[in-house]
Amino acid sequence: MLTIDHLHARVEAQEILKGINLEVKAGEVHAIMGPNGSGKSTLCQVLGGREGYTVTGGSVQFKGQDLLEMAPEVRAREGLLLGFQYPVEIPGVKNIYLLKAAYNALRVHRGEPEADTFEFLALVREKLKLMQMDEQFLHRAVNVGFSGGEKKRNEILQMLILEPALAVLDETDSGLDIDALKVVSEGVNRLRSAQRAIILVTHYQRLLNHIEPDHVHVLYKGRIIRSGDKTLAHELERDGYQGIIEEAA
Amino acid sequence: MNAAESLTPPAETLPIEAHRPPAWLLDRCSQAAAEFAQRGYPDPRHEEWKYTKLRTLKNQSFVTASHAPMLDAADLERCTWPDLPSHRLVFVDGIYQPALSEPGDLPAGVQITSLAQAIAAGAVGLETVLGTLVDAQYSSFAAWNLAQLFDGALIQLAPDTCLQQPVHLLFIHSAQPTPQIYHPHSVIQAGQGSKAHILEHHIGLPGAQGFCNSATEIHLSANATLEHTLLQEHSEASYHIGNLFIRAQRDSRLISHNINLGGRLTRHDLNVDLCEPGAEAVLNGLFVVGGTQHTDTHTRIHHRAPHTRSDETYHGIADDQGRGVFKGRVLVARDAQKIEAHQHNANLLLSDKAEIDTKPELEIYADDVRCSHGATIGQLDPQSMYYLQSRGIDREKARDMLIFAFADEVIQRLPLAPLAKHIEHALQTRLPEGVSV
Ligand SMILES: Nc1ncnc2c1ncn2[C@@H]1O[C@H](COP(=O)(O)OP(=O)(O)O)[C@@H](O)[C@H]1O
Numbered sequence: 001m002l003t004i005d006h007l008h009a010r011v012e013a014q015e016i017l018k019g020i021n022l023e024v025k026a027g028e029v030h031a032i033m034g035p036n037g038s039g040k041s042t043l044c045q046v047l048g049g050r051e052g053y054t055v056t057g058g059s060v061q062f063k064g065q066d067l068l069e070m071a072p073e074v075r076a077r078e079g080l081l082l083g084f085q086y087p088v089e090i091p092g093v094k095n096i097y098l099l100k101a102a103y104n105a106l107r108v109h110r111g112e113p114e115a116d117t118f119e120f121l122a123l124v125r126e127k128l129k130l131m132q133m134d135e136q137f138l139h140r141a142v143n144v145g146f147s148g149g150e151k152k153r154n155e156i157l158q159m160l161i162l163e164p165a166l167a168v169l170d171e172t173d174s175g176l177d178i179d180a181l182k183v184v185s186e187g188v189n190r191l192r193s194a195q196r197a198i199i200l201v202t203h204y205q206r207l208l209n210h211i212e213p214d215h216v217h218v219l220y221k222g223r224i225i226r227s228g229d230k231t232l233a234h235e236l237e238r239d240g241y242q243g244i245i246e247e248a249a
Numbered sequence: 250m251n252a253a254e255s256l257t258p259p260a261e262t263l264p265i266e267a268h269r270p271p272a273w274l275l276d277r278c279s280q281a282a283a284e285f286a287q288r289g290y291p292d293p294r295h296e297e298w299k300y301t302k303l304r305t306l307k308n309q310s311f312v313t314a315s316h317a318p319m320l321d322a323a324d325l326e327r328c329t330w331p332d333l334p335s336h337r338l339v340f341v342d343g344i345y346q347p348a349l350s351e352p353g354d355l356p357a358g359v360q361i362t363s364l365a366q367a368i369a370a371g372a373v374g375l376e377t378v379l380g381t382l383v384d385a386q387y388s389s390f391a392a393w394n395l396a397q398l399f400d401g402a403l404i405q406l407a408p409d410t411c412l413q414q415p416v417h418l419l420f421i422h423s424a425q426p427t428p429q430i431y432h433p434h435s436v437i438q439a440g441q442g443s444k445a446h447i448l449e450h451h452i453g454l455p456g457a458q459g460f461c462n463s464a465t466e467i468h469l470s471a472n473a474t475l476e477h478t479l480l481q482e483h484s485e486a487s488y489h490i491g492n493l494f495i496r497a498q499r500d501s502r503l504i505s506h507n508i509n510l511g512g513r514l515t516r517h518d519l520n521v522d523l524c525e526p527g528a529e530a531v532l533n534g535l536f537v538v539g540g541t542q543h544t545d546t547h548t549r550i551h552h553r554a555p556h557t558r559s560d561e562t563y564h565g566i567a568d569d570q571g572r573g574v575f576k577g578r579v580l581v582a583r584d585a586q587k588i589e590a591h592q593h594n595a596n597l598l599l600s601d602k603a604e605i606d607t608k609p610e611l612e613i614y615a616d617d618v619r620c621s622h623g624a625t626i627g628q629l630d631p632q633s634m635y636y637l638q639s640r641g642i643d644r645e646k647a648r649d650m651l652i653f654a655f656a657d658e659v660i661q662r663l664p665l666a667p668l669a670k671h672i673e674h675a676l677q678t679r680l681p682e683g684v685s686v
């Protein structure tokens with residue numbers, strides 16, 4: 001599904017990603033862990049196609065296509081969706097309107113007709129329930145005045161409606177209390193299927209208690225310094241990053 | 250300099266004379282004529298006219314409409330909304346159209362009528378409300394309007410009356426081969442404790458050209474609540490200069506919505522006098538200019554008395570070579586303690602050739618006040634653009650969504666849903682990708 005090959009990228013003048021290799025297959029969940037500032041969010045934004053993040057080397061193939069050639073909106077329509085560490089507040093744009101515009105963009109991209117308003121609403125209501133969100137969220141401006149947890153729930157709500165082939169979730173667990181963490185994790189677990197893949201970027205092991213990864217990678221100073229299965233996460237939880245960092249040095 | 254003469258030859262008779270006006274009124278109009286003759290067009294060097302040049306307007310000649318053309322149902326349909334029942338007065342090229350008007354059933358004590366008819370019928374009580382607020386200090390056009398007084402709307406709300414439906418004052422500009430000029434003058438007198446929403450709607454039919462020089466006087470007695478919406482949808486070949494004078498007495502409340510969408514050149518002056526304690530004014534405004542449109546709004550809020558409040562929110566959008574001007578003046582008199590005055594002006598500049606000039610002006614002579622103001626001019630937020638794109642929405646559509654949202658923050662303040670929908674729709678048709686809400 002996704003092949004990252006020797007990816008180098010810089011933000012402004014600074015090189016942040018220094019040769020990332022990663023292979024993600026359909027059906028898999030990958031966790032990317034690492035201390036603050038190691039480049040996790042940068043990797044996510046490069047995959048999302050954010051302006052100002054310049055790829056200086058390497059390649060990314062997504063479903064057999066050159067991802068880096070695609071505009072951000074095309075990446076999303078092709079099925080790569082980014083869950084933001086800091087979801088953006090957009091005054092004046094209602095949540096329901098964003099959802100509908102995104103959903104229809106996806107359908108038109110696939111050559112399908114735009115969604116019937118009634119059916120679409122029914123779909124949205126069903127997903128709201130899963131995320132334990134009140135219907136009033138639909139009529140509020142996107143993320144405006146949402147608490148940290150509400151913003152993250154909202155990101156997952158979008159995922160559940162847009163059903164991406166590859167969800168890249170950047171610190172979806174940060175700022176969540178225990179109950180919210182459960183709800184968000186359940187939402188993410190619902191995204192799992194044999195056809196889809198998920199990249200979970202997280203700082204802490206605790207999310208991985210709810211969403212069991214197939215692979216765990218440690219990102220440090222712009223490189224993946226260690227990969228393993230879910231036991232690696234437990235090891236990190238127990239011993240911290242220091243041992244692995246020293247070992248790699 | 251005397252520009253007045255070049256536009257209208259010194260009138261032997263004033264238009265008002267056609268209605269056999271009482272002496273005081275003829276006197277007021279004559280004085281206004283003298284004042285306009287003396288002041289002429291505003292001096293282009295005047296601070297108040299710094300960004301709005303009237304050369305092209307001045308160099309045009311206009312004729313005064315002597316009778317209005319017949320409009321058909323389709324024309325009227327463009328300007329009204331079936332889902333917004335209203336008390337409606339229709340004026341075409343400044344002339345009252347009884348056949349198109351539907352004042353409807355009115356509660357006792359409420360008058361909604363043509364000003365010309367009221368004058369001709371010898372209505373009493375006009376002397377204290379007609380022409381009394383007009384002040385040509387900032388705009389000689391107000392004097393010109395009064396000098397050329399011929400018709401307009403008269404709305405009188407007796408104490409404690411309340412209108413459930415809005416009043417739709419529909420000023421239609423028809424398409425004529427020669428550019429026309431008209432000077433509608435409206436008077437709104439809201440009695441003690443009365444309540445109403447007045448929509449002053451200026452609209453040009455396709456192909457209309459000319460100059461509408463309007464003036465509106467609004468008197469709010471104690472405890473009255475008046476919502477006034479100025480919706481300007483002139484054709485792209487038309488000029489509109491509008492002067493509004495509002496006098497708010499004790500504990501009264503004005504909510505003004507000033508929506509400017511059309512016109513080639515527009516200038517609105519809103520003069521609000523909060524002259525007794527407890528009076529409050531909420532001013533919402535939106536302009537959208539594209540092409541080579543020019544729009545200019547000056548608001549002046551005068552806190553004359555203690556415990557008065559004002560809250561102003563104006564949004565502006567300029568695209569293409571459009572130009573927008575906003576100047577918000579707040580004046581707090583020395584004795585006006587414990588007042589509150591807030592002003593917020595945000596602008597979106599969508600092209601390199603567009604221009605927006607904004608200037609808050611606070612003059613505060615009292616010391617115990619709460620005032621705030623903020624003005625911004627900016628582009629669309631790149632973070633918001635990226636966020637929308639990351640959800641599969643393309644740049645053009647994302648841009649439209651954000652522009653629309655910016656305008657909608659003001660539109661949503663309108664309490665009349667069908668009217669808000671109409672304005673949203675008018676905006677949508679100007680956005681290339683369209684946005685359906
Ligand atoms: N917009 C930016 N401009 C400059 N440096 C940045 C920017 N964003 C991130 N960085 C730097 O890039 C490095 C990686 O940051 P980030 O990708 O956010 O790490 P992580 O998500 O792993 O905490 C850090 O050193 C950070 O300071």
Ligand SMILES: [Mg+2]
Pocket residue numbers: 040041042085171
């Ligand atoms: Mg991060």
